Structure formats: structure tokens, C-alpha cells
Amino acid sequence: MATVYRHDETPYPASGGWTSADPVGHRLFHTFATTRPFSLEGGEPLHNVTIAYETLGTLNADASNAILVCHAWTGDSHVAGSAGKGHSTNGWWDGVVGPGKAIDTNKYFVVCSNVLGGCQGSTGPSSPHPEDGKPYALRFPVVTIRDMVRAQAQLADALGVKTWRAVVGGSMGGMQALEWAITFPTRVQALIAIATCAEASAQQIAWGSIGRRALIMDPAYNDGNYYEAGPDGGPWNGFAIARMIAQVTFRTDTRFSEKFGRELRDQNFNASGTDLFSRFEVEGYLDHHGDRLVRRFDANSYLYIGKAMDLHDVGRGRGGLDDALARIKAPTLTVSIDSDILYPAYQQEIIQSRLKNADPRNRHAEIKSNEGHDGFLIEVTAVGSEIRHFLSETD
Amino acid sequence: MATVYRHDETPYPASGGWTSADPVGHRLFHTFATTRPFSLEGGEPLHNVTIAYETLGTLNADASNAILVCHAWTGDSHVAGSAGKGHSTNGWWDGVVGPGKAIDTNKYFVVCSNVLGGCQGSTGPSSPHPEDGKPYALRFPVVTIRDMVRAQAQLADALGVKTWRAVVGGSMGGMQALEWAITFPTRVQALIAIATCAEASAQQIAWGSIGRRALIMDPAYNDGNYYEAGPDGGPWNGFAIARMIAQVTFRTDTRFSEKFGRELRDQNFNASGTDLFSRFEVEGYLDHHGDRLVRRFDANSYLYIGKAMDLHDVGRGRGGLDDALARIKAPTLTVSIDSDILYPAYQQEIIQSRLKNADPRNRHAEIKSNEGHDGFLIEVTAVGSEIRHFLSETD
Numbered sequence: 001m002a003t004v005y006r007h008d009e010t011p012y013p014a015s016g017g018w019t020s021a022d023p024v025g026h027r028l029f030h031t032f033a034t035t036r037p038f039s040l041e042g043g044e045p046l047h048n049v050t051i052a053y054e055t056l057g058t059l060n061a062d063a064s065n066a067i068l069v070c071h072a073w074t075g076d077s078h079v080a081g082s083a084g085k086g087h088s089t090n091g092w093w094d095g096v097v098g099p100g101k102a103i104d105t106n107k108y109f110v111v112c113s114n115v116l117g118g119c120q121g122s123t124g125p126s127s128p129h130p131e132d133g134k135p136y137a138l139r140f141p142v143v144t145i146r147d148m149v150r151a152q153a154q155l156a157d158a159l160g161v162k163t164w165r166a167v168v169g170g171s172m173g174g175m176q177a178l179e180w181a182i183t184f185p186t187r188v189q190a191l192i193a194i195a196t197c198a199e200a201s202a203q204q205i206a207w208g209s210i211g212r213r214a215l216i217m218d219p220a221y222n223d224g225n226y227y228e229a230g231p232d233g234g235p236w237n238g239f240a241i242a243r244m245i246a247q248v249t250f251r252t253d254t255r256f257s258e259k260f261g262r263e264l265r266d267q268n269f270n271a272s273g274t275d276l277f278s279r280f281e282v283e284g285y286l287d288h289h290g291d292r293l294v295r296r297f298d299a300n301s302y303l304y305i306g307k308a309m310d311l312h313d314v315g316r317g318r319g320g321l322d323d324a325l326a327r328i329k330a331p332t333l334t335v336s337i338d339s340d341i342l343y344p345a346y347q348q349e350i351i352q353s354r355l356k357n358a359d360p361r362n363r364h365a366e367i368k369s370n371e372g373h374d375g376f377l378i379e380v381t382a383v384g385s386e387i388r389h390f391l392s393e394t395d
Numbered sequence: 396m397a398t399v400y401r402h403d404e405t406p407y408p409a410s411g412g413w414t415s416a417d418p419v420g421h422r423l424f425h426t427f428a429t430t431r432p433f434s435l436e437g438g439e440p441l442h443n444v445t446i447a448y449e450t451l452g453t454l455n456a457d458a459s460n461a462i463l464v465c466h467a468w469t470g471d472s473h474v475a476g477s478a479g480k481g482h483s484t485n486g487w488w489d490g491v492v493g494p495g496k497a498i499d500t501n502k503y504f505v506v507c508s509n510v511l512g513g514c515q516g517s518t519g520p521s522s523p524h525p526e527d528g529k530p531y532a533l534r535f536p537v538v539t540i541r542d543m544v545r546a547q548a549q550l551a552d553a554l555g556v557k558t559w560r561a562v563v564g565g566s567m568g569g570m571q572a573l574e575w576a577i578t579f580p581t582r583v584q585a586l587i588a589i590a591t592c593a594e595a596s597a598q599q600i601a602w603g604s605i606g607r608r609a610l611i612m613d614p615a616y617n618d619g620n621y622y623e624a625g626p627d628g629g630p631w632n633g634f635a636i637a638r639m640i641a642q643v644t645f646r647t648d649t650r651f652s653e654k655f656g657r658e659l660r661d662q663n664f665n666a667s668g669t670d671l672f673s674r675f676e677v678e679g680y681l682d683h684h685g686d687r688l689v690r691r692f693d694a695n696s697y698l699y700i701g702k703a704m705d706l707h708d709v710g711r712g713r714g715g716l717d718d719a720l721a722r723i724k725a726p727t728l729t730v731s732i733d734s735d736i737l738y739p740a741y742q743q744e745i746i747q748s749r750l751k752n753a754d755p756r757n758r759h760a761e762i763k764s765n766e767g768h769d770g771f772l773i774e775v776t777a778v779g780s781e782i783r784h785f786l787s788e789t790d
Contacts, residue, residue, distance in 0.1 A: 138671065142670060142671055199657060200657065201648055201651065201652050201657075202648075202651035202652050202654070202655040202656060202657065202675070202676075202677040203643065203647075203648040203651045203652070203677075205657065205675045205677050205678065206639070206643045206651060206677050206678070206681055207643060209639075209674070209675070209677070209678040209681065210636060210639045210640055210643070210681065212671075212672070213632075213636055213639075214609050214612070214636050217609070217612060217613060217632055217633060217636065218612060219614055237608075237612055238612060241605060241608055241609050241612065244601070244604075244605045244608070245605055245640065248598065248601045248602060248605070251598075252598075253596055253597075253598040253736075253739060256596065256597035256598045256601060257596050257597050257598070259597070260597040261597060262594060262595065262596075262597065262600065262708060275537060276533065276537055276607075276698060276699065276702055277607070279604070280597070280600045280604070280705065281597070282597040282598075282600050282601050282604070283600065283601070283604040286601055286604065286605065303671060304671065307671050310675065313657060341648075341736060344648060
């Protein structure tokens, strides 16, 4: 394969302590590019594909200690480590991945790549179209979870990783992990799928669809051509609404009640009356989360990745769900968060119950938590404990 | 009280069979109007208040057989009976209310009034402002559930009903029923509160807020002044999105999966590729439901009534939830739908558990159903059976 392997080793500044505290590897941001057209599941070719990724730890001599961690909707390659260039916060799974942690970078070589269609270094709708150098916007083709995984497979080839020690992911990351184990059964030694599903449910599609429709209703969306509008001209309002919808489905009634109750943020009803748009605390919280994402994420990427999740169906073209899941050879850990309303526990139980590999190490774990779907990011101790145990079992 | 009691008796056409099949009463659409300024909880006065209502059955001589049925968000006074003038469908609780049904109109005089702030005959944001005769739009003051109930109390006075045999409602109807039993403890002989809450939860407020924000983002909303825009000029898109959000929270994952699965409506992915906005079946369903509401309901009323629900808190100004619920004298039936994600069962259990009337007829019933919150409208047999039993117990 004619790849141009640009090993843009741009170490993050050592500030924040993490890099220097890592006694083994050093965290690197790379890009991997190919000049060969990438053929998408939908049939269209994509040119000049770049995949951004980060690595932690060191690949051993026989390349047998590599773990692929797959990110979710608005995640990126910055899975662990301190804030730094291009990343305003610590890694999104910093509590799970690192030296001595559940996915121990003293032992494993961890790879996390930004998905195809993303906006954090990998090719996506904000990338320049080869013909005119302007952002693809809606000219970008629909991509699927399988496309994301096949792009990662090219990255694995380039890294010299024939078989992943494990492929791990939560939510959309779990979709990728499943597709890995089904598309490349011999390249995955252990599968860890957390708070995810084998096929998008009608309710998940409904939420995704409503969010997309809200985003594109924003006049500033301008049919996807907002890139020249400047920092104040994008579809921030519509994007924030789409994000708010997701944010509520990611959490729980219980957690919201504990955190916010019914306190008014803007004004108190009895003291000074109220108006139609005065806000409660929880509304301010949602505004804040919507606004925060909008500043770091491309709205078109949000739409394309959301669509990829709605199209997720491991059974497509494989004779259905059961036949697809029967292809998995790897021992499989599925993890549920009991309060998850978006990816309810039955969805992970379906995955576990349809395995046909008869591996005694297969295991389903349910984590008790009030955090809802976001529990896969928040409950790092419980999730990490399951991962650590399973990695040890499959050693 | 100086009321102008306009008894606009406009019988519905007898078509559909219901009116003629009713051996006792005849269904009537009335309006009740007052020239005395109505003082709102928020402090503002409202002038020329009209309340539209329908009645079924006949009020007996001592006015002891009147039951008030309260409607939910997008409901109206047409609680039962066939379609007809101003109502394109049968009554919204036709399976529960009628001759021989759970709320038996052979026995009871049933009253259902359109809420203050509504758009089906009662004064609301689409009503003419007294000063200029143009719709209030956003000049309409914020109304609360208590305001709705106090307007109904004036209607009860005008009808000569001192004490309701029962006050009944689901969802926002249940909020009104609760406020009735707390504000006027001696005027309610039995309370039936279904799939409702004593105070809006943070999650409910979050959903309401997101819907409002989506609706007003529609450029055609035009700060609420869309009344002259003509039938194609209103904020249909934003309103439809708001309604879609509500629609998903009203139903369940299970029900959506049974009904739609993942069938593509517009095109099949594998056969002809897909694009970002091709739709699944469930998306078409949501579009349909959004569009349908938009044609029969005023967008500003939707906003105001939604805000009233978010402000719902029986404890406000009464020393909190417990003190408020302790005021209830009436025997109380609370009903939960076990799959309700918007008004989960614990909310009705809170109401039941805080009663201090020590009435042995108090009862909590949980209905097993996959219909979610909408189960209070759909499960007419199970809901009706609980109501029938409770009415008999409290006779």
C-alpha cells in the first residue's frame, strides 16, 4: 500500500507534569496520511486521508502489546495525559489510561486515533476538498463506523501492529471495537465494549435526528458553509441545542435532581416575577455545556459522526445481527451502566448473549452508578477495575 | 364577582354517533368569560379572561356529581366524544370518559376546560390584547398551574359546583388536580393524579427548556409575532423540533424499537448509498407528529404552557413540598406507568407517601405498560379500571 507515513512527532510541552511523570514512554501526536484513495462503504472514494493519533507507552519488539482505544462522538485522540497544545483539558480517559492505571502504559503501547470524519486532525468535513482547497462541508461523503475502523486498520498496518492486544471503547468507541472484532476477527485478541450497542435503536436514531434537525435550522448553519463566517458567525445556537439534547440523554434524572434541583439561575419567581425565558440552574448548565463544545468542535463533524452512529448496524450485509456477532473470536468483556437511558443494559447483554466463541473468559459486568451513559467516562474506578481484571484474564 | 356568563351553547353536529348515542346528557361547548381583571400568581392582571369548556352528562340537583377532568400540554376541552367542529379527532380520553365508561357520564357531570394560556378557546397568547386587538404574543404574562386552577375555580363557581366529586388528570392535568386539592382542600372530594409530579424535576425542566430554545430559534418565530405570516409562514420547523423532543420523552425505547426498528424510509443504504439527511422510519414518524401538532396548536401557547409546567412546584410559598402535600384532605389515587421516563414512578410515590390525611382509601397503582408517559392516554382499560374502582370506593 502506497502510504506516506508522516511521523510528525510533535511532543506536547512537558507542562502539567504528566509527560515527565511517565517513566516509560512519551506521549506523541502523530498524523498518518495515505495518498491512495480510500474507498468508503457508501461507495465513494475519499482522497488524501489523514488520521491523527496519539500513542502512550512503547511498542515491544514483537508488537504484541498494542491496545487500541476508540473514542466517542466528541472525543479525540487525546485519551490520556495533561492538557497541552490543541487540547485544553486532560485526556478524556485519563483515569483509565496511564502508567500503573487499568490500561497500564508501563506495559502496553496505547494508540488512540481521531475518527475519520472528525475534526481533531483526521480528515473530515472541515478538511480542504482536493479540488478547490475549501472545506468539504456537505460535500463530504457519509462515513460509517466501518469506514472509521478500516482507516484505523491502515494505521495499524503502518505501525506494524498485526494484532491488537485489545480493542477498547465506550459508546461510539464500543461500536468501533465491535466492528474491529467482526471485520478483523484475527486481529483482535480481546474485545472490550462499554455502554454501546450492536445496532442503533430507533430511540437513539430519534435523538440523533432531532439534534441534526435543530443544528441545521440555525440560519448561521448556511447549508454547512459557515467556515468563513468568523468566530461569532457559526451555527452556535443550533449546535448548542443539538448538544443539549445529547447532554440530557447522557445523564440521568437522579443526577440532575441531585445537582440542580429547581433553583432559578436568572431570577426568583416570587421575588420579582418571572418571564418566559428566565432560566433554571439546569438550563444554565446545559447552555454552558453546549457553548463549550461549540468552541472546540466542528458542527459538520458533529453531524457526520452522529449519522455514522445512527447507521451503525453490525448485521448490515452480514446476514443480520446474530451472524455478525457470531464472527467474533476474541474473548469479550461487555460493560453496562445500570442508569444508562441511551444505551440501556439490554443492548450490551444482547452482544454478550450472541457470542458464539464459547470463550470462558467472556464476561458481562454491570456498573451501579447514577451517572447514566456518561458513567463510562466518569466511573473510572469501576470501569477501570473491570478492564484491568479482564486484561489480566486474557493475558 | 362580576362575571359575564356567556353560555354559548354550540352543540356539535350529531355526526359520528356519539352525541346521539349518549342517552343522558348532550355534549356542549361553552365559554365562560369574566370582565373582572384576573390577578395572576406572578402579580400581573389579565383582562377579559375567557375559559372554554365542555360538559358531558347532567349536573344533579345538589350539584354533587360533578367531576373535573384536567387536560395535559397540548390537550383541550374535548375530553370525550366524536370529532366535530373545531376538533378533528375523538376526545383525547374517549376511552375513559363516556356513558358506561370509567368516568360514567350516565352518572357524573363531567367538565373539562381548556387551560388559561391555551389556544382552544381560552385566553392565551394568541388572544387579542385589550389595548390594540392584536394577539398578545410575548406580551402575554407568564401563567402558572395555580393560575389555571384559579380560573377553573371561577368556572366552578359559575356552574354552581361547590365541591367536585373528583378532580382527575394525567401529566399536566395531574399537576392541576394536585393544585386543586392543595389550594381548595374542601372543594375536592377525591383526587386522582396520574403520571404527574409534585414539582417539576431538573430533567423535565431541561427537556422543556431545550424545546423552547429550538422553537424560538426558528427565524419564522419572529419574536412571537408570526400571526400575520399566513398558514405557511409560522415557526413550523422549530415547533416541530420542540414537539419531536417531547414525543420521544413521552414514549419508550422498547415501543420505538417494536414499531420502527431501523428501517430506512427514504432510501436503503446499501442499494443506493445514503446522504446525511436520508431518514429512518422513526424520523418520518417524528416529522409526522411534529407537523400534525403544528397545524392545530399555537406555538406561543406551547411555550407558555411548557413554562407553567417547569414552574410547577406545589411547595412554592407553602413551606415546601411536604407542607403543601399535607394540606390535601381528599382521598388520593396516584397512578404510575412503569415505563414512564419523563414522570418516573418515584414522583407519584412521593405524592402518595407524603399524604397526611390518613385516609384508608388512599391508593397508589402502578400500570405495567411499554407505552411510557403516553400510557396515561393509551392504556385506557388499565387506567380506567383504577379510576372506576377508586370512584366506587370514595362514593
